[in-house]
Amino acid sequence: MSVILSLLAQILHIGLMIVAAPTVAGVMEWLEARLTGRSGPPIQLPWRDLLRLSRKTPVTLESVSIVARLAPIAGLGATLSAAALVPSFTLGMALAPLADLLVVISLLTVARVAGDLAALDSGTALPGLAAQNSSALAVLAEPALMLSVFTLALMGGSFNLDLIVGQQREGLLLPAAASAVALTALLALLYGDGSMTSSALDQMFSGTDLALSRMTGWLRRLIWIDLIGGLFLPIGLGSANAGPADWLIGLACWGIKLGAFILCMAGIHAGLGRIPRHRLPDLIGVAALLALLATIIVLTSAGTA
Amino acid sequence: MPSVSDPILLFLVVDIVALLLLGACAAAMPLAITGFLATGLCGLGTLLCLPPLLVRMPATVLDLPLGPPSLPLHLALDPLSAFFLLIAFLCGTAVAAFQATTAPLADAESVWVTAFCLAGTATFLLAADGITLAIGVALACGAIWLSRNNRHRQAVLLVPLLFLTATCLLTPSGFAPRFDAIRTAPIDSDHAAAATALAIAAVAGLILGRSADRGWTRDALIAGALIPSASYLLLRLVADLSGGAAQNGWGFVLVIIGGALAIIQSWHSAATPDLDAAVAGLARRQAGLSMAGVGLVLIARAADLPGAASFGLAAVLLLAIGGSVAGSLTALAAHAIGTSAGTYRLSRLGGLVHAMPGTSASLAVGLLALSALPPGLGFACLWLLFQSILSAPRTGGLLSQLPLALVAAAIAVSAALATVTSVRLIGIAVLGRPRSPRGAGARESKSPTRAILLVLAGISLVVGVLPGPALWLLAEPAIRALTGVPPGSRAGLALLSASASSPGYLALPVLALLALATGAVTIALRWSRKESRAAGLWADGMEPPVGLPFGDPVAQSTGAGFLPALPVLALPRLPPIPSVPLPRAWSAVGGLWLVLAAFGALLLALSVMG
Numbered sequence: 001m002s003v004i005l006s007l008l009a010q011i012l013h014i015g016l017m018i019v020a021a022p023t024v025a026g027v028m029e030w031l032e033a034r035l036t037g038r039s040g041p042p043i044q045l046p047w048r049d050l051l052r053l054s055r056k057t058p059v060t061l062e063s064v065s066i067v068a069r070l071a072p073i074a075g076l077g078a079t080l081s082a083a084a085l086v087p088s089f090t091l092g093m094a095l096a097p098l099a100d101l102l103v104v105i106s107l108l109t110v111a112r113v114a115g116d117l118a119a120l121d122s123g124t125a126l127p128g129l130a131a132q133n134s135s136a137l138a139v140l141a142e143p144a145l146m147l148s149v150f151t152l153a154l155m156g157g158s159f160n161l162d163l164i165v166g167q168q169r170e171g172l173l174l175p176a177a178a179s180a181v182a183l184t185a186l187l188a189l190l191y192g193d194g195s196m197t198s199s200a201l202d203q204m205f206s207g208t209d210l211a212l213s214r215m216t217g218w219l220r221r222l223i224w225i226d227l228i229g230g231l232f233l234p235i236g237l238g239s240a241n242a243g244p245a246d247w248l249i250g251l252a253c254w255g256i257k258l259g260a261f262i263l264c265m266a267g268i269h270a271g272l273g274r275i276p277r278h279r280l281p282d283l284i285g286v287a288a289l290l291a292l293l294a295t296i297i298v299l300t301s302a303g304t305a
Numbered sequence: 306m307p308s309v310s311d312p313i314l315l316f317l318v319v320d321i322v323a324l325l326l327l328g329a330c331a332a333a334m335p336l337a338i339t340g341f342l343a344t345g346l347c348g349l350g351t352l353l354c355l356p357p358l359l360v361r362m363p364a365t366v367l368d369l370p371l372g373p374p375s376l377p378l379h380l381a382l383d384p385l386s387a388f389f390l391l392i393a394f395l396c397g398t399a400v401a402a403f404q405a406t407t408a409p410l411a412d413a414e415s416v417w418v419t420a421f422c423l424a425g426t427a428t429f430l431l432a433a434d435g436i437t438l439a440i441g442v443a444l445a446c447g448a449i450w451l452s453r454n455n456r457h458r459q460a461v462l463l464v465p466l467l468f469l470t471a472t473c474l475l476t477p478s479g480f481a482p483r484f485d486a487i488r489t490a491p492i493d494s495d496h497a498a499a500a501t502a503l504a505i506a507a508v509a510g511l512i513l514g515r516s517a518d519r520g521w522t523r524d525a526l527i528a529g530a531l532i533p534s535a536s537y538l539l540l541r542l543v544a545d546l547s548g549g550a551a552q553n554g555w556g557f558v559l560v561i562i563g564g565a566l567a568i569i570q571s572w573h574s575a576a577t578p579d580l581d582a583a584v585a586g587l588a589r590r591q592a593g594l595s596m597a598g599v600g601l602v603l604i605a606r607a608a609d610l611p612g613a614a615s616f617g618l619a620a621v622l623l624l625a626i627g628g629s630v631a632g633s634l635t636a637l638a639a640h641a642i643g644t645s646a647g648t649y650r651l652s653r654l655g656g657l658v659h660a661m662p663g664t665s666a667s668l669a670v671g672l673l674a675l676s677a678l679p680p681g682l683g684f685a686c687l688w689l690l691f692q693s694i695l696s697a698p699r700t701g702g703l704l705s706q707l708p709l710a711l712v713a714a715a716i717a718v719s720a721a722l723a724t725v726t727s728v729r730l731i732g733i734a735v736l737g738r739p740r741s742p743r744g745a746g747a748r749e750s751k752s753p754t755r756a757i758l759l760v761l762a763g764i765s766l767v768v769g770v771l772p773g774p775a776l777w778l779l780a781e782p783a784i785r786a787l788t789g790v791p792p793g794s795r796a797g798l799a800l801l802s803a804s805a806s807s808p809g810y811l812a813l814p815v816l817a818l819l820a821l822a823t824g825a826v827t828i829a830l831r832w833s834r835k836e837s838r839a840a841g842l843w844a845d846g847m848e849p850p851v852g853l854p855f856g857d858p859v860a861q862s863t864g865a866g867f868l869p870a871l872p873v874l875a876l877p878r879l880p881p882i883p884s885v886p887l888p889r890a891w892s893a894v895g896g897l898w899l900v901l902a903a904f905g906a907l908l909l910a911l912s913v914m915g
Contacts, residue, residue, distance in 0.1 A: 055835075059839075073823055077824075109724060121732070123858070139868065143717035147717055158807040159691070159807075
């Protein structure tokens with residue numbers, strides 16, 4: 001029975017993530033516009049975009065190889081795999097044993113690499129330049145992310161996401177100072193991630209390929225929100241074996257957390273604006289230093305792990 | 306009582322002697338025959354190493370009636386040496402087979418360099434005393450570095466002398482520098498510290514030493530045989546022979562040096578303009594990570610944490626497999642590309658995925674194994690290193706914990722740099738459009754050569770997807786011998802696990818999940834996808850240049866802007882090393898002179914040390 005429940009929870013989770021990703025993107029765009037005094041696009045615009053793009057005949061460059069043709073599929077596949085591993089409304093889903101934090105963030109890296117390779121395969125100047133910039137920023141951003149999750153793994157004694165979230169729920173992730181510093185680093189990275197994606201990277205995609213690329217970006221943002229929400233605000237996350245009643249509570253809490261995150265991010269974007277590209281290395285560098293500081297705090301707090 | 310593996314050790318010695326003879330006679334034999342002979346001898350060595358590892362045979366010793374008076378040479382085959390011997394011979398087999406099948410055939414120099422380097426590497430891997438070890442290192446280093454163009458060729462003798470001195474420092478007074486004598490007697494901590502320092506210096510020299518002659522044989526042998534074997538030397542001298550006498554502090558030193566080396570080498574790879582230099586840098590990055598892994602083993606052993614030590618050692622051994630298989634694969638693939646496209650310069654390559662699909666795919670698989678993307682071999686190594694830091698002791702305050710935090714940061718940065726390097730090399734050299742007419746005329750390698758690359762790529766993929774079983778089959782006896790515990794508590798099928806409560810890293814299920822998700826997306830696309838329409842290059846509405854109707858290929862990224870070059874530290878210039886007259890003759894005579902010179906130096910060192 002428990003196996004069936006965990007499997008059902010996993011399928012429901014994947015379905016919710018797929019549905020929520022464009023919706024969250026639409027709500028965030030609308031809210032950001034409303035906060036800046038504009039009427040804003042309709043909330044269902046991302047869904048309409050997906051439908052419109054999927055009906056269009058894709059145009060591919062004659063010179064590209066199979067890499068560029070497969071890259072959008074591989075990118076979405078890797079992001080979907082990562083999304084399946086990050087808990088949303090319940091813990092103990094069927095894929096929980098695979099939910100290693102290093103695996104999750106490396107799957108996101110796989111998706112980024114697929115996009116960069118497709119851009120370089122196009123053989124044109126602007127996408128190639130965007131891939132170069134994306135790779136250069138990743139040199140700072142990925143170690144910062146890796147160190148942040150390593151800090152949490154040090155506190156939880158394992159890289160498994162479910163175990164760490166479970167310990168956080170019981171208040172066992174100590175010291176709290178390291179947790180706070182790691183959270184700040186992750187929030188800075190989330191803020192920077194929104195400005196890192198360049199439209200030039202998608203320039204050679206059209207039709208369904210462009211729809212896949214956009215979906216990958218929206219799903220990536222949702223994974224970030226779920227990851228931070230699950231690790232630092234594990235409210236309502238029960239065991240998948242507890243049954244549908246607990247799932248409903250988890251779903252309600254997940255909705256509230258998503259709403260709060262959307263509001264905060266839209267507020268930050270409306271208040272501060274998107275960070276200029278030339279200032280991104282500074283922001284990510286600060287996040288990396290914060291992540292290193294969090295690691296040092298945990299390591300020097302004897303007996304905490 | 307003689308054990309079953311005695312004949313294997315004997316056959317290995319015969320194999321080494323045959324390699325030496327082949328190296329000595331290479332110039333006088335037809336090239337086609339020498340290449341196949343070298344392949345056969347290296348392949349035989351690989352096969353001979355398998356039974357001791359798979360059947361878990363006990364260690365055996367063989368005394369040779371050679372060497373200075375009262376100091377006969379000793380050889381031993383134990384799980385650690387058998388593991389490293391296997392990967393060295395595997396690399397040798399691939400390099401020799403590549404030499405035998407590549408067009409045009411490799412010259413006689415390449416064959417003797419391979420034969421002498423492999424013979425030397427096998428000798429120091431089997432050595433059971435300091436003298437044999439130094440002779441083997443001298444032979445391997447001499448084969449790689451000794452050339453007329455090498456300004457620092459005198460340093461060839463320095464590395465084996467450092468190893469010999471380190472062994473002598475560990476030897477109790479009044480005994481020959483035999484490993485069994487060192488293991489039985491207690492070691493003075495000062496001597497152990499000095500020996501560790503010398504071993505680190507020698508290994509650093511071995512890793513960073515470069516040949517003046519730019520040749521693919523040397524590059525492949527350095528990446529696939531010499532650099533992984535440097536990890537063996539470090540493990541043997543610092544973790545095995547020094548026993549518990551190696552100070553905890555040296556663990557921290559190794560961790561810092563290894564982390565710095567990994568960052569510097571991967572940064573060089575990400576910034577260098579040449580394909581072959583970039584893959585060579587990635588191989589050296591593996592060596593830096595291995596040094597950090599050995600440091601973590603020392604730290605964990607000093608704190609009596611065998612589990613953490615086991616993770617560190619598993620990481621070192623997996624890095625050695627990755628370095629050997631993927632390092633030689635990328636070096637050989639880079640050579641195949643360089644030969645066919647006429648250049649190693651990234652800014653003149655491009656579009657090779659169309660002209661050389663097999664070679665390009667092999668290069669990509671090799672780079673996947675050297676970077677940190679799941680489910681590749683490099684990611685398994687990264688996971689094990691982080692797991693080792695996670696399990697490291699938490700005592701000693703800031704001074705003890707700061708190196709651990711720094712090495713975690715160094716591992717993360719080097720992983721990101723390695724991934725960027727892989728994107729750069731694949732994206733610039735393999736994908737896109739050809740950037741030069743010569744590059745556009747590149748043609749795929751011959752079938753046998755391509756088959757060698759694909760076999761190496763297959764091995765790299767299989768070990769990446771099944772790191773647990775690979776460690777269990779090949780490295781478990783070595784890890785148990787050095788740490789007392791197996792690699793992970795449940796290193797079963799596709800599983801590296803920290804403890805029974807922690808699920809660990811499951812590479813095969815992660816691959817299955819990735820395939821399932823990608824397959825689901827593909828099926829969903831089939832549902833709605835329309836037939837795509839091909840179009841020419843879009844240059845943001847600009848007219849193509851005159852004479853280039855398909856766009857200017859130079860407008861593509863050349864790979865120069867990914868990362869800036871590392872700033873060079875303005876160190877004071879060292880005084881030039883006085884020139885030592887070395888025999889100018891080559892091949893057999895050169896090798897004999899080298900061996901004789903090494904012997905003389907070793908005997909002198911022994912007499913000085915009493």
